[in-house]
Amino acid sequence: NLDHSQPVQRIKNVCTHCSVGCSVIAEVQNGVWVGQEPAYESPINRGTHCAKGASVREIVHGERRLKHPLKLVDGEWRRLSWDQAMGEISAKLLEIRERSTPEAVFWLGSAKFTNEASYLFRKFGAYWGTNTVDHQARICHSTTVAGVANTWGYGAQTNSYNDIRNTRTMIIMGGNPAEAHPIAMQHVLAARDANRANLFVIDPRFTRTAAHATEHLRIRPGTDIPVVWGMLWHIFQNGWEDKEFIKQRVYGMEEVRAEVAKWHPQEVERVTGLPEAQLKRLAQVFATQKPSTLIWCMGATQKTVGTANVRAYSILLLATGNVGKPGTGANIFRGHTNVQGATDFGLDIATLPSYYGLDEAAWRHWCRVWETDYEWMRGRFATQKLMETPGIPSTRWFDAALLPQDQIDQPTTCKALFVMGHGGNTVTRMPEMVKALEGLDLLVVADPHPTTYAQISNRRDGTYLLPICSNFETVGSRSASNRSLQWGEKVVDPIFESRNDYDVMYDLAKRLGFADPMFKNIAVRDGGSVVVEDITREFNRGMLSTGYSGQSPERLRLHMANQEHFDLVTLKGKEGTPVAGEYYGLPWPCWGTPEMKHPGTHILYNTDLHVKEGGGTFRARFGVERNGQTLLSEGSYSKGSAIQDGYPEFTVAVLKRLGWYDELTAQEKATIERIGGQNVDRVSWSTDLSCGIIRVAMEHGCLPYGNGKARAVAWNLPDPVPVHREPIYTPRTDLLPSAAQMSELQASGG
Ligand code: SF4
Numbered sequence: 001n002l003d004h005s006q007p008v009q010r011i012k013n014v015c016t017h018c019s020v021g022c023s024v025i026a027e028v029q030n031g032v033w034v035g036q037e038p039a040y041e042s043p044i045n046r047g048t049h050c051a052k053g054a055s056v057r058e059i060v061h062g063e064r065r066l067k068h069p070l071k072l073v074d075g076e077w078r079r080l081s082w083d084q085a086m087g088e089i090s091a092k093l094l095e096i097r098e099r100s101t102p103e104a105v106f107w108l109g110s111a112k113f114t115n116e117a118s119y120l121f122r123k124f125g126a127y128w129g130t131n132t133v134d135h136q137a138r139i140c141h142s143t144t145v146a147g148v149a150n151t152w153g154y155g156a157q158t159n160s161y162n163d164i165r166n167t168r169t170m171i172i173m174g175g176n177p178a179e180a181h182p183i184a185m186q187h188v189l190a191a192r193d194a195n196r197a198n199l200f201v202i203d204p205r206f207t208r209t210a211a212h213a214t215e216h217l218r219i220r221p222g223t224d225i226p227v228v229w230g231m232l233w234h235i236f237q238n239g240w241e242d243k244e245f246i247k248q249r250v251y252g253m254e255e256v257r258a259e260v261a262k263w264h265p266q267e268v269e270r271v272t273g274l275p276e277a278q279l280k281r282l283a284q285v286f287a288t289q290k291p292s293t294l295i296w297c298m299g300a301t302q303k304t305v306g307t308a309n310v311r312a313y314s315i316l317l318l319a320t321g322n323v324g325k326p327g328t329g330a331n332i333f334r335g336h337t338n339v340q341g342a343t344d345f346g347l348d349i350a351t352l353p354s355y356y357g358l359d360e361a362a363w364r365h366w367c368r369v370w371e372t373d374y375e376w377m378r379g380r381f382a383t384q385k386l387m388e389t390p391g392i393p394s395t396r397w398f399d400a401a402l403l404p405q406d407q408i409d410q411p412t413t414c415k416a417l418f419v420m421g422h423g424g425n426t427v428t429r430m431p432e433m434v435k436a437l438e439g440l441d442l443l444v445v446a447d448p449h450p451t452t453y454a455q456i457s458n459r460r461d462g463t464y465l466l467p468i469c470s471n472f473e474t475v476g477s478r479s480a481s482n483r484s485l486q487w488g489e490k491v492v493d494p495i496f497e498s499r500n501d502y503d504v505m506y507d508l509a510k511r512l513g514f515a516d517p518m519f520k521n522i523a524v525r526d527g528g529s530v531v532v533e534d535i536t537r538e539f540n541r542g543m544l545s546t547g548y549s550g551q552s553p554e555r556l557r558l559h560m561a562n563q564e565h566f567d568l569v570t571l572k573g574k575e576g577t578p579v580a581g582e583y584y585g586l587p588w589p590c591w592g593t594p595e596m597k598h599p600g601t602h603i604l605y606n607t608d609l610h611v612k613e614g615g616g617t618f619r620a621r622f623g624v625e626r627n628g629q630t631l632l633s634e635g636s637y638s639k640g641s642a643i644q645d646g647y648p649e650f651t652v653a654v655l656k657r658l659g660w661y662d663e664l665t666a667q668e669k670a671t672i673e674r675i676g677g678q679n680v681d682r683v684s685w686s687t688d689l690s691c692g693i694i695r696v697a698m699e700h701g702c703l704p705y706g707n708g709k710a711r712a713v714a715w716n717l718p719d720p721v722p723v724h725r726e727p728i729y730t731p732r733t734d735l736l737p738s739a740a741q742m743s744e745l746q747a748s749g750g
Contacts, residue, residue: 147310484585547589
């Protein structure tokens with residue numbers, strides 16, 4: 001109960017239910033979270049919550065919180081101390097490592113982690129000596145990342161939830177935001193009502209979102225690609241494509257046109273169930289009433305052809321010139337709060353943080369950042385090959401226990417599973433795991449609540465439950481779907497005996513013998529409490545490829561307190577005029593150092609800029625030839641954009657367009673020729689270096705986006721970003737605190 005005679009503290013944090021990133025103000029009295037209201041000044045939620053957001057307090061004070069560590073002994077849960085639990089768990093882990101290899105232990109993180117916890121968990125996996133570190137994006141939006149990264153560079157939403165207000169035509173496909181992302185839906189409805197924007201909802205079901213549509217298109221399930229191809233057929237047939245945009249920036253559209261020509265409207269109608277006239281109307285409106293945006297969620301991605309769906313959507317945006325401007329782009333509604341951040345920070349079997357990959361250059365880069373000897377790190381892995389090979393995806397961990405031997409792609413020796421989940425409950429979505437979990441030597445579930453993992457009924461021994469703090473009992477940043485970082489402050493002290501993720505990871509690393517090198521740059525207070533801000537500062541130094549370098553804890557705190565503002569002048573495109581200050585967070589890429597005060601990139605691939613100035617170029621080629629077969633799409637992260645890494649033909653086409661091709665040496669051209677002849681869909685960055693592509697681009701002050709930049713840094717090439725990029729914003733220095741105020745704020749942690 002609120003005591004009106006006592007002061008109430010108002011503490012800002014971020015809703016942890018979904019990826020929209022609404023800010024919440026917690027009202028705390030005498031250390032108890034007594035009330036809550038949405039943040040009125042947040043441009044994303046504008047003083048509103050959805051029903052889920054209104055109940056975040058329950059995550060802290062709910063009745064089902066784990067109170068203390070528990071251990072399963074002969075089918076009975078027994079209470080034990082943290083020291084006992086961590087001692088037994090670490091001894092068992094070391095025994096398994098000794099008996100088998102580091103690969104025998106699987107580490108499952110969570111899209112509900114903060115960025116700092118995601119980064120630390122991936123780093124923990126590296127020091128343990130495995131790449132088998134994963135999280136639930138494996139079965140939700142990993143296809144999105146692969147699909148958009150392969151088209152235009154970054155594996156992320158191009159625009160922003162609130163930028164949808166600038167659009168004139170929206171397609172929602174494979175999503176139901178009215179129920180799943182209700183605050184994002186407010187922006188959709190604002191565009192529909194204020195701009196009289198068209199809202200097409202393509203869905204086999206008549207959902208709550210469809211009920212708000214200006215037109216609901218009911219398709220047969222799983223026919224997304226024929227729908228898009230059918231639209232493109234009408235677009236090309238009637239000349240509605242954006243010819244200038246394609247000419248200037250898009251490569252491979254001719255191949256798409258040839259493919260699309262095979263899809264006659266009557267055939268599309270037969271396959272999709274959509275009347276030809278309706279599809280033609282959709283195509284015309286989307287292509288001509290611009291800016292247009294495509295919004296999707298997991299209805300598109302949780303499919304065997306998820307990556308191909310995403311590639312098709314992206315190509316539709318390219319054909320109609322709807323990229324790199326306000327009101328356009330791919331607005332991808334992710335699931336959990338920090339699914340974007342968890343992926344960026346490498347909770348993934350195939351890469352170190354920031355999509356650097358796993359090759360030697362990537363490891364050397366991170367070893368430099370971590371100030372750890374590369375050779376020592378290599379010795380942590382069973383073999384160097386394993387160090388540079390993707391780990392086993394969580395969808396395949398238990399194949400050995402579940403499938404006949406001849407059906408197993410990657411044999412696994414899974415003996416232990418460590419789940420640090422915050423409600424990440426993958427087992428409910430892969431129930432076949434239950435049988436395999438029963439056979440593990442060790443199962444550790446570190447979570448605020450006892451999840452289904454913890455309740456595998458047939459396990460009798462070797463299961464531990466560790467009570468972990470919710471995100472409201474600690475600090476850290478999170479990346480919403482639109483790549484915006486927001487800092488969450490601690491609302492209340494840890495409940496019961498719970499400890500936060502960071503401290504538990506430190507404790508475990510200490511018992512496993514690698515805390516000293518792992519925490520070399522991260523301070524730990526007496527009693528084992530990790531200084532979370534040091535984790536942010538460390539990844540600021542290493543996450544150069546995605547531009548997580550400019551958002552220090554101090555800046556993020558100022559930003560959350562609305563004390564850092566910018567005139568987002570360059571966002572005022574021709575086809576929509578966002579209001580300054582309407583964008584939130586410091587979305588990556590946020591280049592340079594925090595002192596440079598880059599405002600973050602609210603809209604990716606500014607196509608108002610010439611390619612030479614960093615404006616995007618894109619790759620529309622759909623499908624690759626491999627072993628005589630045409631595959632629908634490629635699935636890899638890490639493609640650059642202005643000059644792509646890999647894809648030699650594409651890159652050469654860009655170089656020729658820019659007039660830089662002749663600056664390659666004869667040997668470099670011969671290398672490109674050789675690679676091009678192999679018809680590969682992906683070559684390594686080192687190959688690109690030997691092609692001279694990066695050298696020439698850098699000599700012109702232009703560098704690839706994404707992984708390209710990462711690799712340049714990894715190979716000790718100079719970082720060009722501060723050199724060649726002009727400031728693209730006007731800082732409102734009058735609104736910034738003075739140096740004295742700033743140090744006062746920092747000293748007080750405010
Ligand atoms: Fe929370 Fe998402 Fe609802 Fe916003 S839309 S209040 S972030 S659950």
